[in-house]
Amino acid sequence: MSGYHIAIVGATGAVGSKMMEMLEEATFPIESVTLLASKRSAGKVKNFKGMELVIEETTPDSFEGIDIALFSAGGGISKQFAPEAVKRGAVVIDNTSAYRMDLNVPLVVPEVNEEALRTHQGIIANPNCSTIQMMVALEPIRKKYGLKRIIVSTYQAVSGAGISAIKEMEDQAQHMLNKEGYEANILPCSGDQKHFPIAFNALPQIDVFSDAGYTYEEWKMMNETKKIMADETIKVAATCVRIPVVSGHSESIYFEVEDELATVFGIQQELMIAPGVVLQDDPDTQTYPTPLTAVGKKETFVGRIRKDLDEDKGFHMWVVSDNLLKGAAWNSIQIAESLHKLDLVKI
Amino acid sequence: MSGYHIAIVGATGAVGSKMMEMLEEATFPIESVTLLASKRSAGKVKNFKGMELVIEETTPDSFEGIDIALFSAGGGISKQFAPEAVKRGAVVIDNTSAYRMDLNVPLVVPEVNEEALRTHQGIIANPNCSTIQMMVALEPIRKKYGLKRIIVSTYQAVSGAGISAIKEMEDQAQHMLNKEGYEANILPCSGDQKHFPIAFNALPQIDVFSDAGYTYEEWKMMNETKKIMADETIKVAATCVRIPVVSGHSESIYFEVEDELATVFGIQQELMIAPGVVLQDDPDTQTYPTPLTAVGKKETFVGRIRKDLDEDKGFHMWVVSDNLLKGAAWNSIQIAESLHKLDLVKI
Structure with a gap:
């Protein structure tokens, strides 16, 4: 395999920015990174590993070809777009509270319950920071x-x-x-x-x-x-x-x-x-x-x-x-690393 | 009776300054206020009810004629001078930790255990702020x-x-x-x-x-x-x-x-x-x-x-x-008010 196509939803936020930093340090293979945000932020440019990435507006079709979608743009955005991402074949790692207590969604801290990832049905929830x-x-x-x-x-x-x-x-x-x-x-x-x-x-x-x-x-x-x-x-x-x-x-x-x-x-x-x-x-x-x-x-x-x-x-x-790191961005990237290690993302 | 002769030891500190403010609002009769501090602060002037009071250096003889001495200048100063104040007939209300756990010293929050004041032998301790x-x-x-x-x-x-x-x-x-x-x-x-x-x-x-x-x-x-x-x-x-x-x-x-x-x-x-x-x-x-x-x-x-x-x-x-108020200065003044109410200070 060549690597994962990753999307970050909420790339301009406090957590989204840290997700990009943590992704730079991730050890799993990355093929591409797509930055998504609201219409207001579309067109802004952010740096990733020396490349300039242009932020795009989040739409259902933004998730075509995405393997792993990291969400951190508020519960409403996750409710609206996470199912669209899953429908298009992505695994969602959601940093909002939208799906945390959903019985079909594993809530994962890799050091504690990494094995729960095996039950995922497309969406995985990142717990609350505290x-x-x-x-x-x-x-x-x-x-x-x-x-x-x-x-x-x-x-x-x-x-x-x-x-x-x-x-x-x-x-x-x-x-x-x-x-x-x-x-x-x-x-x-x-x-x-x-x-x-x-x-x-x-x-x-x-x-x-x-x-x-x-x-x-x-x-x-x-x-x-x-x-x-x-x-x-x-x-x-x-x-x-x-x-x-x-x-x-x-x-x-x-x-x-x-x-x-x-x-x-x-x-x-x-x-x-x-x-x-x-x-x-x-x-x-x-x-x-x-x-x-x-x-x-x-x-x-x-x-x-x-x-x-x-x-x-x-x-x-x-x-x-x-x-912002273990409480949010880093735990999300760790979940992605665990998914890779356990071979739980189809690409 | 005309009123109490009060001394404040540590008059230049955060708590000492608040003790002066709280004393202005006290309801028991006050005849005089003596401000005591270290040699370094002696000669400084502070206002009390419109009067200018000159701070004096604390010595054993500072407590001659004092009825109630409020201490808030650190545990060492209390250990050194509180017995001198008691020897000269003053009741000491000590805001340091020097005497709090002494079996012969009541530790008083007036709303809780005002009656413990009746057992005092000259020194009363003000508890820790928290x-x-x-x-x-x-x-x-x-x-x-x-x-x-x-x-x-x-x-x-x-x-x-x-x-x-x-x-x-x-x-x-x-x-x-x-x-x-x-x-x-x-x-x-x-x-x-x-x-x-x-x-x-x-x-x-x-x-x-x-x-x-x-x-x-x-x-x-x-x-x-x-x-x-x-x-x-x-x-x-x-x-x-x-x-x-x-x-x-x-x-x-x-x-x-x-x-x-x-x-x-x-x-x-x-x-x-x-x-x-x-x-x-x-x-x-x-x-x-x-x-x-x-x-x-x-x-x-x-x-x-x-x-x-x-x-x-x-x-x-x-x-x-x-x-600084209920946690220190105000509780000390309340103790003085309770002593007055219970007639526990000889003047």
């Missing part, structure tokens, strides 16, 4: 000691809400530093009624509110965890909070294992050899992950692992990863 | 439903580390916005070896590391909670994180009650009438507390109250308060 890094850090622990319960509080970066949200935070920060007035028009959620400043603030709302007082972001973490780990009995509770960080989601995770023999040292040993994990955990040298040190890297960084002092099988840890 | 707001929010729930367990992740503001830390964060932010290099010399903890940038970052370390991988800040929250609630059986686990916010600590709190009849509605009803609490909890109108809306206010703001979906007696909530 879910992915939590899965990468918890799966090695679950394999060794079992996992009963997760309580997570997130510290999520602004880039998860797109390039315009980063720009807004930076504008707000500059105005606040100048002691001037400032505007808020995007966060906590562009589709919601009210908007609040994120610069020098913390917003306990990501995505809109849903059932039982939880936001959709919190529901995503709770539901997707059970689907990826293929275990409906795991207890999961999430509180999702946006903080003024450009990129790099952090998570304070409490978890309870099954095995009473689990220790901090044992967990550290598992994470040290786990795929996609970098252990940064040494209080004596103030070694722990932070967003600024994790940004631009593909791994998930874990530190501050410690025993709960009251609960025999309870532990705490701090997990950081670049939400 | 503990105070958690106690104000949890005590009404504990009274009604009992309290078995707390797991808290904090989102703490930079002003807790002093005026110089705020300045450093603002400098870093400006340099980052300009795409320039930046320095880190104070946070996560001025007394520790390494320093990391806080602007557009999150640091999972507040104060230095201590036993079992927990930081002192985390130990403070765990130990002080048990002392203030006078219940050694409450399970408490804390993860303390600094985020780039000027003032206003936020907390994601999971808690388990004793009473299986507890409901979100019932908890909201209790908090609505609780002293020092403002309930801001309505997902339909995106109503919840944030640091920017809580700063400058004396109350503790509570929102995002919801049932844990897996644990019958488990709930989650989001608690925000101004760490």
